[in-house]
Amino acid sequence: MTETLKRTLRDSSAMRWAMLILLSGLTFSTYWFQDFFSGLKGLMGSEMGFSSEEFGRILALTTIANMFGMIIIGGIMLDKWGIRVAGIVFGGIAVLGGAISALAASGFFGSDHGSMLNMIIVGRILFGSGLEVVCVVATRTIVKWFKGYDLALAMAINMGFGRLGSAMGTALSLDIGGGHVSPAVTFAATLIGLALIMFLIYTVFDIKLDKQEKAISDKSGEVCDPEEDFKFSDLITLIKNKSFLYIALLCVTFYAAIFPFMQYAPDLLINKFGFTQNLPQAGEVILWGSKAIGASSIYLIFFLFAILFAVVPNNFENKKTRFLFKSGALIAFCFYLFVMKDILAIWLDNGAKTASLIPLGTIIFTPIFGNYVDKKGKAASLMILGSLLLIFAHISLSILDNVYIAYFGLLSLGVAFSLVPAAMWPSVAKIVAENRLGTAYATMFTLQNWGLFLFFWGIGALLDFVNQGIPEGQPKDYTIPILVLVGCGFISIFLSFLLKKADRKQNYGLELPSNSN
Numbered sequence: 001m002t003e004t005l006k007r008t009l010r011d012s013s014a015m016r017w018a019m020l021i022l023l024s025g026l027t028f029s030t031y032w033f034q035d036f037f038s039g040l041k042g043l044m045g046s047e048m049g050f051s052s053e054e055f056g057r058i059l060a061l062t063t064i065a066n067m068f069g070m071i072i073i074g075g076i077m078l079d080k081w082g083i084r085v086a087g088i089v090f091g092g093i094a095v096l097g098g099a100i101s102a103l104a105a106s107g108f109f110g111s112d113h114g115s116m117l118n119m120i121i122v123g124r125i126l127f128g129s130g131l132e133v134v135c136v137v138a139t140r141t142i143v144k145w146f147k148g149y150d151l152a153l154a155m156a157i158n159m160g161f162g163r164l165g166s167a168m169g170t171a172l173s174l175d176i177g178g179g180h181v182s183p184a185v186t187f188a189a190t191l192i193g194l195a196l197i198m199f200l201i202y203t204v205f206d207i208k209l210d211k212q213e214k215a216i217s218d219k220s221g222e223v224c225d226p227e228e229d230f231k232f233s234d235l236i237t238l239i240k241n242k243s244f245l246y247i248a249l250l251c252v253t254f255y256a257a258i259f260p261f262m263q264y265a266p267d268l269l270i271n272k273f274g275f276t277q278n279l280p281q282a283g284e285v286i287l288w289g290s291k292a293i294g295a296s297s298i299y300l301i302f303f304l305f306a307i308l309f310a311v312v313p314n315n316f317e318n319k320k321t322r323f324l325f326k327s328g329a330l331i332a333f334c335f336y337l338f339v340m341k342d343i344l345a346i347w348l349d350n351g352a353k354t355a356s357l358i359p360l361g362t363i364i365f366t367p368i369f370g371n372y373v374d375k376k377g378k379a380a381s382l383m384i385l386g387s388l389l390l391i392f393a394h395i396s397l398s399i400l401d402n403v404y405i406a407y408f409g410l411l412s413l414g415v416a417f418s419l420v421p422a423a424m425w426p427s428v429a430k431i432v433a434e435n436r437l438g439t440a441y442a443t444m445f446t447l448q449n450w451g452l453f454l455f456f457w458g459i460g461a462l463l464d465f466v467n468q469g470i471p472e473g474q475p476k477d478y479t480i481p482i483l484v485l486v487g488c489g490f491i492s493i494f495l496s497f498l499l500k501k502a503d504r505k506q507n508y509g510l511e512l513p514s515n516s517n
């Protein structure tokens with residue numbers, strides 16, 4: 001590669017992906033900390049005496065600073081201070097919040113119910129103030145490194161790290177805590193601390209990149225596009241744009257029906273469908289662990305050979321070779337499922353572990369749907385489809401009582417949770433000019449936090465209300481709290497239709513492939 005082509009660190013693909021990993025530590029750990037309480041809801045009731053309303057209050061108050069402008073303030077600070085300082089400050093606030101919650105759960109501020117609850121909430125408020133700005137910092141940093149390269153893929157992978165954090169936090173917290181809440185909170189808080197160290201390592205490269213880019217622009221006299229500062233008048237202009245207004249409201253109703261549901265999903269599966277929350281014995285963990293590692297390694301080796309085979313030119317031109325390869329892959333997969341069947345059966349019987357499949361599934365589905373939207377378009381129609389799936393999911397998990405239909409419900413929720421974000425976030429970039437994207441995301445995230453606040457808290461309070469007189473530890477009726485979420489699905493469909501209609505008038509091309517714009 002010539003000197004002119006490979007001028008800075010960001011022109012090296014290895015560097016770009018390494019930076020994405022260093023940066024995604026914060027995404028992974030903050031999503032983990034946001035969602036890990038879901039697997040501990042039952043234990044928080046039995047060990048700490050927290051009611052469902054108090055559980056919901058802890059989650060809801062995580063969003064409070066964001067509801068009142070923290071994301072917009074964070075965005076303005078990001079513009080003024082730059083990625084490094086904003087990342088360290090807001091990542092640091094998240095670490096501090098995590099540490100306060102962990103100390104509170106261990107009884108450091110007092111072991112009575114009130115002290116624990118209030119100080120966990122103080123920690124969560126601080127954590128929440130950092131969480132959303134960290135998400136904006138991550139988006140901005142990815143654009144800095146990947147503009148002109150695989151930007152959409154990099155964003156999808158970063159979101160994948162977040163979903164992996166949610167899934168692992170939900171699935172493993174009970175095991176990590178060993179039957180207690182406090183060790184699981186300490187572990188989750190430590191993860192954010194480690195991620196901040198990863199971000200500090202990232203800043204060394206960020207400084208180097210800035211120096212290289214400055215040297216190039218000094219030499220060539222190139223002037224970079226000035227970043228537009230946040231202005232309140234931009235906010236008014238945005239809200240007056242019908243397509244933006246509908247997509248922002250859709251972001252509120254859609255995410256309100258998903259994120260809060262996920263916090264209660266393990267407890268719902270345990271209470272309504274009789275899933276377990278038992279911890280495996282030490283011996284069983286060793287047996288399953290070795291089986292899973294063994295089977296996965298064999299499968300991985302098979303696939304490494306398959307990839308090697310596939311990249312050798314002309315291998316797939318022969319029909320017989322193609323048939324042999326496909327049959328081999330199928331046999332290997334059946335063998336894998338056979339070896340893993342006990343582990344899968346136990347996994348699918350456990351409330352938290354089954355619920356974790358929702359964010360886990362999106363890691364595979366979101367890039368597939370993202371690719372579909374890039375190539376074929378139909379973003380507004382896919383949002384209608386996603387909202388329909390959301391309605392089916394919440395009906396099957398509330399008024400219906402069949403565990404097999406419930407599995408389908410969870411699956412359709414996973415598909416909806418992949419479809420809508422894959423269609424929604426790139427559509428914002430079609431509606432809003434690039435230099436206003438920061439303001440647009442900050443506005444959407446702020447409104448989204450209002451919806452999350454209402455439903456995080458509302459579901460818990462409603463759950464207590466409809467189950468008055470039922471002591472902690474006895475099965476609770478989730479029908480009405482989840483049925484309320486069906487309403488969000490209907491409003492989402494209505495908004496998606498309005499968006500499609502507005503797009504026909506305003507011509508943003510939401511139904512067209514991305515590369516045709």
Ligand SMILES: NCCCC[C@H](NC(=O)[C@@H](N)CCCCN)C(=O)O
Nearest residue numbers: 031034132135139159421425445448
């Ligand atoms: N480039 C924008 C991607 C947004 C992804 C989206 N994130 C949010 O909605 C944030 N408000 C973070 C919320 C974190 C809570 N778990 C997402 O789908 O995660």
